[in-house]
Amino acid sequence: MLLAQVIVGGLLLGAIYALFSAGLTLIWGMMNFINFAHGEFVMLGMYFALLTVLWVHGGPAVFTLAAALLLFLAGVVVYFALVRHVLRGPMLAQILSTFGLALLLRYTAFWIFSANVVSLPQTSLSGVVNLGGIFMPLPHLVAGLAAAALTLALHVLLTRTSIGSRLLAVAEDRRAAMLMGIRPDRMQAIAWGLAAGSAGLAGALMATAYPWSPSVGETFVLTAFVVVTLGGFGSVLGAMLAGLIIGIIQALSAFYLGAIYKDVVVYALFVALLWFRPQGLMGKA
Amino acid sequence: MLLEATNISKAFGDFQAVAGADLRVEEGEIVGLIGPNGAGKSTFFNCLAGDLTPTTGRVSFAGAELTHVSAEAHARAGIGRTFQVPATFEDMTVFENVMVGAFLRHSRRDDARDRTLSVLDMTGLQQFADQPARRLGTPGRKRLEIARVLATEPRLMLLDEALAGLTPAEIQQAIALVRAIHASGVTLVIVEHIMEVIMTLAVRVVVFNHGRVIARGKPEEVVRDQAVIEAYLGRRHRADAR
Amino acid sequence: MKWASLVLSAALLAYPLLLPDPFYLDVGLSFLLVALSASAWNIVGGYAGQVSVGHGMFFGVGAYAPLLVFNLWGAPPVAGVPLGIIISLILAVGVGTPTFRLQGHYFSMATIAVAELIRILVGTWPLVGAAIGLQGPAVGRAWWDLTFRSELPYYYLFLAVLALLLLITQQVERSRFGYYLRAIKSGERAARSLGVPVQRTKLYALMLSAVFTSLAGSLYAIKTGFVDPESGFGLLISVQMVIIAALGGAGTLYGPLVGALVLIPLQTATNDWLGGGGTGLTYILYGGIIVLLARFEPGGLHELWYAVAPKLKRRLQRKERPHAA
Numbered sequence: 001m002l003l004a005q006v007i008v009g010g011l012l013l014g015a016i017y018a019l020f021s022a023g024l025t026l027i028w029g030m031m032n033f034i035n036f037a038h039g040e041f042v043m044l045g046m047y048f049a050l051l052t053v054l055w056v057h058g059g060p061a062v063f064t065l066a067a068a069l070l071l072f073l074a075g076v077v078v079y080f081a082l083v084r085h086v087l088r089g090p091m092l093a094q095i096l097s098t099f100g101l102a103l104l105l106r107y108t109a110f111w112i113f114s115a116n117v118v119s120l121p122q123t124s125l126s127g128v129v130n131l132g133g134i135f136m137p138l139p140h141l142v143a144g145l146a147a148a149a150l151t152l153a154l155h156v157l158l159t160r161t162s163i164g165s166r167l168l169a170v171a172e173d174r175r176a177a178m179l180m181g182i183r184p185d186r187m188q189a190i191a192w193g194l195a196a197g198s199a200g201l202a203g204a205l206m207a208t209a210y211p212w213s214p215s216v217g218e219t220f221v222l223t224a225f226v227v228v229t230l231g232g233f234g235s236v237l238g239a240m241l242a243g244l245i246i247g248i249i250q251a252l253s254a255f256y257l258g259a260i261y262k263d264v265v266v267y268a269l270f271v272a273l274l275w276f277r278p279q280g281l282m283g284k285a
Numbered sequence: 286m287l288l289e290a291t292n293i294s295k296a297f298g299d300f301q302a303v304a305g306a307d308l309r310v311e312e313g314e315i316v317g318l319i320g321p322n323g324a325g326k327s328t329f330f331n332c333l334a335g336d337l338t339p340t341t342g343r344v345s346f347a348g349a350e351l352t353h354v355s356a357e358a359h360a361r362a363g364i365g366r367t368f369q370v371p372a373t374f375e376d377m378t379v380f381e382n383v384m385v386g387a388f389l390r391h392s393r394r395d396d397a398r399d400r401t402l403s404v405l406d407m408t409g410l411q412q413f414a415d416q417p418a419r420r421l422g423t424p425g426r427k428r429l430e431i432a433r434v435l436a437t438e439p440r441l442m443l444l445d446e447a448l449a450g451l452t453p454a455e456i457q458q459a460i461a462l463v464r465a466i467h468a469s470g471v472t473l474v475i476v477e478h479i480m481e482v483i484m485t486l487a488v489r490v491v492v493f494n495h496g497r498v499i500a501r502g503k504p505e506e507v508v509r510d511q512a513v514i515e516a517y518l519g520r521r522h523r524a525d526a527r
Numbered sequence: 528m529k530w531a532s533l534v535l536s537a538a539l540l541a542y543p544l545l546l547p548d549p550f551y552l553d554v555g556l557s558f559l560l561v562a563l564s565a566s567a568w569n570i571v572g573g574y575a576g577q578v579s580v581g582h583g584m585f586f587g588v589g590a591y592a593p594l595l596v597f598n599l600w601g602a603p604p605v606a607g608v609p610l611g612i613i614i615s616l617i618l619a620v621g622v623g624t625p626t627f628r629l630q631g632h633y634f635s636m637a638t639i640a641v642a643e644l645i646r647i648l649v650g651t652w653p654l655v656g657a658a659i660g661l662q663g664p665a666v667g668r669a670w671w672d673l674t675f676r677s678e679l680p681y682y683y684l685f686l687a688v689l690a691l692l693l694l695i696t697q698q699v700e701r702s703r704f705g706y707y708l709r710a711i712k713s714g715e716r717a718a719r720s721l722g723v724p725v726q727r728t729k730l731y732a733l734m735l736s737a738v739f740t741s742l743a744g745s746l747y748a749i750k751t752g753f754v755d756p757e758s759g760f761g762l763l764i765s766v767q768m769v770i771i772a773a774l775g776g777a778g779t780l781y782g783p784l785v786g787a788l789v790l791i792p793l794q795t796a797t798n799d800w801l802g803g804g805g806t807g808l809t810y811i812l813y814g815g816i817i818v819l820l821a822r823f824e825p826g827g828l829h830e831l832w833y834a835v836a837p838k839l840k841r842r843l844q845r846k847e848r849p850h851a852a
Contacts, residue, residue: 034632036580082822090712091631092777093825095578096769100817103766107810218762222643225636260651267644274625274637334720360722368720374713385710388703389722397703437721 001133006255007248008134012144014247019147020202020220021227021239022154023195029234030171030191031087033094037078037102039221041196043109045071045203046212053120060125060142060208067204068197075196079189102217109214119211139209147205151243154198155236167191171234219263223250226270230280238282287312287472288333288364288441293342294496295328302328303339303496308474310441315463315473317487317504319480321517325496326476327369330445333474334366335359347440360389365439369446369476371426373433375419379410382418382429386436400436408432408462424455431462441472448482460485480508492516535784536690543682552678558791559685560747564764565771565783566692567739572769573777574705575732576712577627578635581642582768585615585737587759589744591649594661594754599654603671604663608745615741619733627729638765646760660755663748673749681750688746692739696780699735708732712778740768763810770813773820776829785828 024038035041045067052063082101086093125139158164169177170187177184206212227246231238246266253265273280288310295303303325310316318326331337333344335356344352346362354362374382383404387397405411410432413421418429427447434442448459456479463486467473477483483490483504490507492500494516500507507513542555568582592611593604622641626634650658667674675681699705707728710718719725748754758764767790775786797809824831 028632032630034636036635082818086821086825090825091576092572092578092773093821095580095632095635096773096817096825097821099580099769100814100819100821103810103814104818105814107807107814110807111811218643222640225640229633229636260647264644264647267640270640271621271625271637271644274629274633278625278629278633336716336720356716356719357722357724360720366720368717372714372717372720374710374717376713377709381706381709385706385718385723386721388706392703394701394703433721 003255005134005136006251008131008136009140010248010251011244012136012140012147012247013251014244015144015148015151016202016206016243017223017227017247018240018243019151019154019205020199021224021231021243022151022236023198024224025228025231025234025236025239026154026158026167026191027195028228030167031083031188033083033087034098034225035195036095036098036221037105037217038098038195038199038224039217039219040102040105040109041071041074041199042203042206042220043212043214043217044074044105045200046207046216047109047113048200049204049207050118050120063207064146064201064204068201071200071203072193072197074200075192075194076189078196079192083192084185084188102221106214106217109217113214115213115215117211117213120207125208137209143205143209147202148240150198150201151236151240154194155240157194158236163190222263222270223266226266226273228280229270229273229278232280232282235280235282238280241281286310287347288474289343289345290329290333291343293329293332293339293344295325295332295337296340301496303332306342306493306496306498308333308491308498310472310474312440312472313470314489315467315475315487317483317490318474318476318493319478319483319490319507320493320499324493324516326493327445328496329493330366330443330474330476334364334443360437360439363438363440364443365434365437365441366443367427367430367434367445367447369449371423371430373418373421373426373429376417378415378417379421379429379432380405380414383410383433383436386433389437400438404432404436407465408435409458424451427451428459428462431466435466435471439471441474442466444473444475444477446476446478448477448479456482484508532781535781539686543679549678552682554791554795556678556682556685556750557795558787559682559689560743561767561771561791562784562787563685563689563692563746564740564743564768565775565786566689566696567736567743568768569736569772569777569783570696570699570708570739571729571732571736573772573779573782574699574708574712575729576778577631577729577733578769579638579733579736579765580635580769581638581640581765582736582740583760583762583764584618584638584642584645585740586744586747586764586768587642587645587649587754587756588615588618589741590748590754590759591655591661591744592741593745593748594663594752595655597663598656598661603669603673604745604749605671605673608742611741611745612738615737616734619737620730623730623733627726627733642760642762642765646756649760650756656755658756660753660758663752665752674752678750681746685746685750688739688742693780695735700780704728704731709778766810766813766817770817770820773825774816774827776827777825779827779829782827782829789828 020042024035027033027035048067048070049063052058052066056062082097086097125142127138128135129138129141158167166182167187169182170184174184227239227242230245231242250262250266254262286309290308293303293306306329320326332339335351335354338353346364349362351359351362380401383401384397387400391397391400405414408428408431410428421429431447448456451459460482475486487504490504491498492507492513499512499516500510543552564586571577572579589611593607596602596607596610597604622637626637649655655661664672664674707723710723711725711728715725771786771790772783774789775784776782794809797812820827
């Protein structure tokens with residue numbers, strides 16, 4: 001049943017991928033903008049969780065909330081200070097803006113925290129759970145399930161609430177939304193907050209189960225790119241499904257080919273997607 | 286028959302932008318396309334120009350089937366178009382903008398330069414040649430777009446509201462330019478809201494509403510057509526007009 | 528600006544003779560190498576506006592090929608240069624073909640992903656030295672091994688290749704290809720409506736850029752005599768190309784040179800202040816500069832100059848005639 005264990009592990013991690021990729025695809029669908037610093041938002045979520053634990057001694061509920069809120073704020077700030085200005089400019093400025101931000105955040109983190117791999121001190125969630133022959137560390141299980149639930153919640157927020165429909169209205173047609181009294185600028189800032197917040201949340205959840213260092217941001221953003229492409233431009237549901245698939249593929253690659261190759265397969269899949277099905281699972285051609 | 290568009294439909298998801306539209310244009314004509322906002326004129330235009338692929342229907346130009354062919358290929362075949370919102374190359378000068386057009390038929394820089402200079406002359410833009418396009422106002426940009434397309438030596442030009450937002454004096458100049466272009470042998474299909482322009486320039490008019498062609502004929506006839514009046518003013522006004 | 532380029536050329540030619548100290552020669556070589564790479568990036572990233580943030584893949588391929596042919600077959604490293612170019616061209620086609628028919632973001636995303644992919648693969652493949660990398664000939668067997676004891680011949684070799692690239696770029700600028708590149712950058716949809724073959728043009732730009740980036744990598748490997756996954760395919764290489772071209776002025780002929788002129792001394796200075804551990808802070812600095820460029824002046828120093836120069840000229844004129852009515 002080792003294979004089943006690998007797959008379940010992949011699904012759980014994939015759920016976390018889905019959570020932070022959902023934010024990336026939301027921004028992309030809404031503003032036609034790719035956030036190259038998205039992986040760093042996840043990484044910052046992990047460190048904020050760590051700092052919260054060290055300074056405030058909070059439990060999982062506290063530090064995940066803290067990470068989510070702090071990153072929500074960060075997302076709004078990044079939108080108003082940077083993104084808003086480059087949106088109407090040349091492509092070079094758009095891509096360089098968040099690419100530069102990624103470097104800035106990543107290497108500042110290296111400077112502050114050093115390149116050491118860290119992990120959260122043991123919390124109340126520890127131990128291994130036996131699910132009918134499959135042994136899963138409890139933190140992994142909780143993190144994965146929580147991520148899945150939160151991604152679903154994000155989808156519901158976008159499709160069933162008034163704020164969600166306002167966000168989608170701006171995504172669909174900015175001018176029409178303005179005529180309806182919706183303020184696109186404010187909605188876009190909220191979208192950035194949500195995207196960064198969910199990335200931070202995903203990071204905090206991951207921190208409970210996996211060790212990390214400041215370098216993880218680069219891998220996460222690439223993973224997010226693949227998930228978002230596989231899921232389809234702008235589709236949160238697609239990102240959910242794609243996240244799970246990528247999680248499984250990655251776990252199987254690590255299992256059969258070795259840990260070093262787990263990312264290589266995902267990146268190669270990305271190139272294959274671009275060649276043969278760039279619209280992904282849910283997108284239109 | 287220079288251009289023949291048959292049964293063109295274009296749907297965006299559930300929304301039917303154009304449904305079963307036909308258009309036939311003989312070489313040397315000036316055909317006007319009118320209709321209220323949102324009637325599907327621009328979508329239809331984009332299907333003719335190759336910017337969009339119609340969901341159903343066929344477009345043929347000078348005997349060649351162009352329905353599923355790229356926008357670049359349309360240009361190479363001899364169809365040129367301007368954009369409703371001018372899409373000039375802002376970072377480049379007026380001269381350079383037109384050069385891009387001229388390079389279509391002249392791969393050598395000197396030949397393209399000659400073509401560019403003659404087009405700039407014809408459109409009255411010579412004195413602005415070295416100015417960046419972004420420094421022109423909207424009327425200048427519209428004229429630049431026309432010059433740029435003209436440089437590609439099109440057989441058919443699709444003008445999308447090329448005269449919108451111009452002062453009366455500028456409109457007269459523009460009409461003169463369009464006439465000159467026509468006289469040089471270019472067939473024209475013009476989308477316009479300004480009735481004066483349509484009446485003056487167009488020999489034939491096609492009227493769109495809700496994605497369908499609702500009337501065709503000479504400008505004077507079409508303007509008196511009940512369906513057309515209804516389309517622009519609504520049922521109530523038609524009743525009041527009686 | 529003709530006299531400016533003449534002065535620049537004279538300065539570049541005379542530099543090693545004026546400052547023969549090995550330290551200065553090294554700085555000069557760094558300058559030439561990054562100016563060369565950035566100028567190569569400039570063709571696809573600056574002129575055509577297709578922002579590659581993984582151009583290190585071509586540099587790395589170009590750097591590994593010469594040392595590979597030396598290690599596998601004892602061939603002179605120079606023989607590996609065409610091999611590097613061919614592989615880079617194949618990579619360019621592989622990355623550009625699927626992405627140039629999609630939105631611009633896909634291309635940028637793909638360049639990072641493929642650069643990382645190759646870096647990891649190379650780092651685990653024993654044939655190309657895995658994590659240790661490859662070394663060149665310790666002692667030259669003949670003149671064609673190009674192992675010079677002094678760095679001076681390398682300087683003039685690099686300079687010659689840079690001059691060639693700039694000449695080619697200048698020719699491109701004046702040609703139909705160059706106009707089409709700028710049209711694509713300015714407005715793809717309008718470019719299409721004028722008959723510009725957008726996908727094909729972008730791909731040619733990427734291929735030309737790849738050739739010279741590969742060449743830059745080859746020159747680096749031949750001069751240094753060593754390459755490993757980090758020095759060949761590392762993120763710093765890709766970042767440096769982008770920031771140098773963008774800082775000076777992406778899409779202009781001399782932009783990359785100006786950017787290199789500003790950044791190389793800056794980098795050398797910060798490395799000195801912070802000792803060896805300066806690389807982390809270098810990235811922070813680079814990140815900050817890139818964000819500021821994007822936010823305030825994407826056109827770089829070139830754009831800044833043309834915005835400020837007329838005002839300066841006017842102020843100078845006013846000073847000369849303070850009592851003009």
